[in-house]
Amino acid sequence: xxxxxxxxxxxxxxxxxxxxxxxxxxxxxxxxxxxxxxxxxxxxxxxxxxxxxxxxxxxxxxxxxxxxxxxxxxxxxxxxxxxx
Numbered sequence: 443x444x445x446x447x448x449x450x451x452x453x454x455x456x457x458x459x460x461x462x463x464x465x466x467x468x469x470x471x472x473x474x475x476x477x478x479x480x481x482x483x484x485x486x487x488x489x490x491x492x493x494x495x496x497x498x499x500x501x502x503x504x505x506x507x508x509x510x511x512x513x514x515x516x517x518x519x520x521x522x523x524x525x526x
């Protein structure tokens with residue numbers, strides 16, 4: 443099965459198969475850890491969130507992009523996330 447990609451002005455994104463939708467929310471965080479295991483339900487977020495493998499177009503840096511519907515969820519994720 444081919445993976446669909448989404449290209450924005452900033453990133454080339456590869457959606458996680460665990461996403462319930464491929465919505466790119468306003469509040470986003472780029473993580474320069476392409477192999478970190480991120481399981482969003484573990485963070486007990488109040489709103490929706492999506493996870494993408496990402497290539498930052500400006501410098502071709504690979505990583506992951508997490509987008510959040512709510513700014514409080516972004517703050518919670520930043521506080522709790524520790525790379526493997």
